[in-house]
Amino acid sequence: MAASIKQFFKDFDALFFPNICQACGGSLVQHENSFCTICLHQLPYTNYHLIPDNKLAKQFWGRIKIQSAAAFLYFNKAGKVQNIMHQLKYNNQPKVGVELGKLYGKELVKEIHYTQIDGIIPVPLHPKKFKKRGYNQSEQFANGLSETLKIPVFSDILIRDLEKESQTGKSRSLRFDNMEAVFKVQSNHPKLNNVLLVDDTITTGATLETCAAVLQNSGIENINILGLAFTE
Ligand SMILES: [Zn+2]
Numbered sequence: 001m002a003a004s005i006k007q008f009f010k011d012f013d014a015l016f017f018p019n020i021c022q023a024c025g026g027s028l029v030q031h032e033n034s035f036c037t038i039c040l041h042q043l044p045y046t047n048y049h050l051i052p053d054n055k056l057a058k059q060f061w062g063r064i065k066i067q068s069a070a071a072f073l074y075f076n077k078a079g080k081v082q083n084i085m086h087q088l089k090y091n092n093q094p095k096v097g098v099e100l101g102k103l104y105g106k107e108l109v110k111e112i113h114y115t116q117i118d119g120i121i122p123v124p125l126h127p128k129k130f131k132k133r134g135y136n137q138s139e140q141f142a143n144g145l146s147e148t149l150k151i152p153v154f155s156d157i158l159i160r161d162l163e164k165e166s167q168t169g170k171s172r173s174l175r176f177d178n179m180e181a182v183f184k185v186q187s188n189h190p191k192l193n194n195v196l197l198v199d200d201t202i203t204t205g206a207t208l209e210t211c212a213a214v215l216q217n218s219g220i221e222n223i224n225i226l227g228l229a230f231t232e
Contacts, residue, residue, distance in 0.1 A: 001081065001207045004189040005063055006058065006155060006216075009142075010136065012032065019032075020033060021034070021035050021036040021039055022034050022044065022082070022083065022084055022087045022088075022093060022096045023035050023036070023039040023080040023081075023083050023084050024038070025038060025083070026038075026081060029168050033099060034095060034096055034099040034172075035099070036182040039080055040103075042080070043073055043080060043081065044073055044074040044076065044079070044080075044081060045072065045073060045078060046070070046071050046073065046074055047073075047231060048070035048071055048230070049065055049068075049070040049104075049107060049108055049111060049113075051078040052068065052084070054069070054070065055230075055232060056069045056070065056071055056202060056205070056225075056227070056230050057070075058210065059204075059205045060088070060205060060208075060225070063209050064209050064212050064213055064216075064223075065091050065098040066212055066223045066225055067113075067194070067223060067224045068113060068185075068221045068224045068225070069224070069225040069226075070079050070224075070225070070226055070227070071202055071204075071226070071227035071228065071229055071230035072100060072103075072104040072226075072227070072228055072229065072230045073100075073228065073230070074099065074192060074229065075201055075228060075229035075230060075231040075232075076232075079114055081229050083180075084096060084100070084229075085201060086202065086230075088137050088140070088200070088228075089133070089137055089200070092133075092134065094134075094135045094140040095140075096140075097137050097138075097139075097140030097141040097144060097149065097209075097228070098140050098141070098144040098147075099141075099145050100141060100142060100228055101140070101142060101143060101144020101145040101146070101147070101148075101228075102142040102143060102144040102145075102147050102148050103144075104144075104145060104226075104228075105144060105145040105146075105147065105149045106146030106148050108145070108148075108225075109148055109149050109150075111222045113224075114149060114196070114224075116134055116194060117151050117194050117195060117196045117224060118151070118192050118194050118195065119147055119151065119153075119154045119157075119190075119192040119194070119195045119196070119224075120142045120145055120149075120153045120154065120195070120196045120198055121142075121153075121154050121155075121157055121158050121195050121211075121215070122136060122141070122153065122155055122158075122198045122199075123138050123158070123197065123198065123199045123207060123208065123211055124136065124139040124155075124158055124160050124161070124183070124218070126138075126160060127160070136155075136227075137200045138198050138199050138200050139153070139155055141198055141200060141228050142155075142196075142198045142206065143203065145196070145198065145226070148196060149226055151196070153188070154190070154192070154195075156186055156189075157185060157186055157190075157215075158183060158184075158186075158193060158197075158211055158214065159183070159184060159185075159186055159196075160184075160213065161182055161184040162182060180212075183210055183211055184214060185214055185215060185217075185218035187230070189218070191219075192220050193220065193221055193222060194221070194222040194224070195215065195220055195222070195224065196212055196226050197212060197215065197221060197224065197225050197226070198222075198225065198226050198227075199227050199228070200228045200229065201225075201227065201228065201229045201231060202225075202227035202229070202230050202231065203231045205225075208227075212225065
């Protein structure tokens with residue numbers, strides 16, 4: 001009885017708040033979660049976690065020493081991944097990030113390399129953006145990864161140095177020179193040795209390079225980079 005009432009409300013809810021696929025906009029059937037089966041089948045997976053010398057990892061060569069770099073999906077303009085990123089960033093759909101994190105975590109957990117990580121650190125969002133959006137999309141992705149990888153998320157270790165950020169906001173070139181200054185590591189953080197640094201879309205990798213350098217300076221030796229999507 002209770003189950004059927006629950007189902008009734010679920011169906012009722014679906015009537016007014018239909019569950020749609022965050023990639024194609026189509027209706028979801030009961031067992032589907034955030035994405036339809038067809039989209040899950042068709043999404044452009046990179047499988048970079050299986051390829052150590054992948055295109056993203058190569059981007060960091062000669063810039064900073066990292067353990068690995070991978071991204072879940074290829075970002076292609078006007079494609080399904082663009083829809084997904086739009087939903088995640090601008091349409092108040094944090095669960096999209098969590099769901100994708102869970103999906104990628106299911107793959108990563110099969111690789112010994114990723115099970116040896118002791119903490120997941122999301123790239124922090126500017127507080128103004130956080131206030132507007134209500135959540136950090138990279139942190140949502142990290143939370144999903146954490147669920148299937150069984151590795152804790154540390155959102156307070158890497159933070160934005162707002163004082164320095166406002167000083168450097170004057171001109172673009174000045175800002176670039178001081179990129180490293182806009183992130184800092186919270187003192188008295190738990191001792192970590194091998195972390196997964198997580199971002200949403202990776203393009204040039206400049207932000208991640210800066211974050212990785214700041215983390216390494218604080219004593220965290222091994223940095224693995226992980227993105228939700230990678231723009232080739
Ligand atoms: Zn779909």
